[in-house]
Amino acid sequence: MKYKSNAGFSHSQSDKLGVLITNLGTPESPTSGALRPYLKQFLSDPRVVEVPKFIWWGILNLVILNIRPKRSAKAYASVWTDDGSPLMHITKAQCQALAARCAQTYGDDVVVDFAMRYGNPAVDDVIERMLAKGVRKLIVLPLYPQYCASTTASTFDAVAADFTKRRWIPELRFVTHYHDDPGYIQALANKVRAHWDERGKADMLVMSYHGIPKRYLLNGDPYHCECHKTSRLLAEALGLQETQYMTTFQSRFGREEWLQPYTDFTMKALPGKGVKSVQVVCPGFSADCLETIEEIGEENREYFMAAGGERYEYIEALNSDPEHIEVMFNLVEQNLSGWRIEKNMITRQRLAQALGATE
Ligand SMILES: C=CC1=C(C)c2cc3[nH]c(cc4nc(cc5[nH]c(cc1n2)c(C)c5CCC(=O)O)C(CCC(=O)O)=C4C)c(C)c3C=C
Numbered sequence: 345m346k347y348k349s350n351a352g353f354s355h356s357q358s359d360k361l362g363v364l365i366t367n368l369g370t371p372e373s374p375t376s377g378a379l380r381p382y383l384k385q386f387l388s389d390p391r392v393v394e395v396p397k398f399i400w401w402g403i404l405n406l407v408i409l410n411i412r413p414k415r416s417a418k419a420y421a422s423v424w425t426d427d428g429s430p431l432m433h434i435t436k437a438q439c440q441a442l443a444a445r446c447a448q449t450y451g452d453d454v455v456v457d458f459a460m461r462y463g464n465p466a467v468d469d470v471i472e473r474m475l476a477k478g479v480r481k482l483i484v485l486p487l488y489p490q491y492c493a494s495t496t497a498s499t500f501d502a503v504a505a506d507f508t509k510r511r512w513i514p515e516l517r518f519v520t521h522y523h524d525d526p527g528y529i530q531a532l533a534n535k536v537r538a539h540w541d542e543r544g545k546a547d548m549l550v551m552s553y554h555g556i557p558k559r560y561l562l563n564g565d566p567y568h569c570e571c572h573k574t575s576r577l578l579a580e581a582l583g584l585q586e587t588q589y590m591t592t593f594q595s596r597f598g599r600e601e602w603l604q605p606y607t608d609f610t611m612k613a614l615p616g617k618g619v620k621s622v623q624v625v626c627p628g629f630s631a632d633c634l635e636t637i638e639e640i641g642e643e644n645r646e647y648f649m650a651a652g653g654e655r656y657e658y659i660e661a662l663n664s665d666p667e668h669i670e671v672m673f674n675l676v677e678q679n680l681s682g683w684r685i686e687k688n689m690i691t692r693q694r695l696a697q698a699l700g701a702t703e
Pocket residue numbers: 368369370371392393412416429431488492494495554555556557567595597628629632633634635
């Protein structure tokens with residue numbers, strides 16, 4: 345049979361709404377043996393590395409995969425917790441909290457799950473189990489606030505690739521970005537304000553985003569523009585002047601030019617310009633991970649202090665904060681508007697309330 349059937353389908357099954365949150369993915373363990381297949385899958389994605397396959401294959405398999413896994417394993421080991429990879433356990437917590445929030449409003453008509461673009465739980469496995477639970481309408485929410493082909497479009501590719509193998513595909517809504525969503529900006533602003541309440545302000549608020557090759561921007565990727573818009577809106581919400589914040593780009597990979605200014609160069613230069621205290625926030629990361637905990641929390645702190653800086657603070661990602669879960673819930677609500685299932689569920693919920701049901 346060419347196309348897969350939906351497992352566990354029965355005619356009496358009621359249609360469910362599915363909410364699938366996704367993130368990038370993480371290795372199974374902080375060892376070079378686990379890093380190799382993870383990096384191979386990640387760096388073989390043509391959305392991530394836009395270099396012709398016949399050139400990239402040799403560089404990746406003969407050079408990078410012989411060097412990088414060992415180096416990255418060391419970095420991962422430094423952030424690994426008893427619960428495993430931070431990205432994995434935070435994403436699990438986000439999923440649980442979002443499921444509880446959705447159940448509050450929609451009861452058991454909604455199925456919430458999470459998947460990782462690379463590694464596990466894989467997008468196709470999770471879609472399979474959601475469809476088996478009767479999901480006929482699916483909202484995919486990649487937890488990347490700023491659209492980027494390397495992340496957002498790559499996630500869409502994985503969902504679409506799964507659908508090409510299925511006989512009966514669900515209705516689909518795919519959230520491509522939420523970089524200027526008022527709830528998201530407010531949640532970020534509240535996180536920074538809470539930090540100020542505890543520690544006071546610094547000379548500069550650095551907003552650091554994951555970088556991409558500059559070539560992707562020149563070829564039309566809106567990512568750079570969306571990062572700057574998030575920064576401007578966050579600065580406005582915090583009442584910061586242009587001299588009190590900056591936007592920088594971190595996590596360079598390879599030799600070509602990436603988006604500038606680079607976070608590491610900035611940290612090395614700021615003390616010499618009289619900026620002796622900084623607070624760093626990473627609005628593009630919805631969950632803390634290697635790139636925030638180690639690269640921003642440790643590595644860049646060292647650069648800043650070694651260059652004469654006096655105070656360096658990293659402000660954590662929104663993670664599973666209740667306000668962040670509410671941001672996700674609102675994105676779900678905005679995206680299910682108009683779906684018949686919504687009307688059924690709301691009607692049923694109102695009816696239950698009117699009858700004084702306690703469930
Ligand atoms: C060509 C390389 C890369 C591009 C383009 C890229 C874009 C990009 N990545 C994220 C988010 C994350 N990246 C993470 C790790 C990571 N990223 C790259 C390379 C590119 N990323 C590598 C090789 C790695 C692995 C770690 C390492 O070896 O340095 C992570 C962390 C995952 C974790 O497990 O903690 C995240 C998150 C975004 C948002 C993005 C483009 C906008």
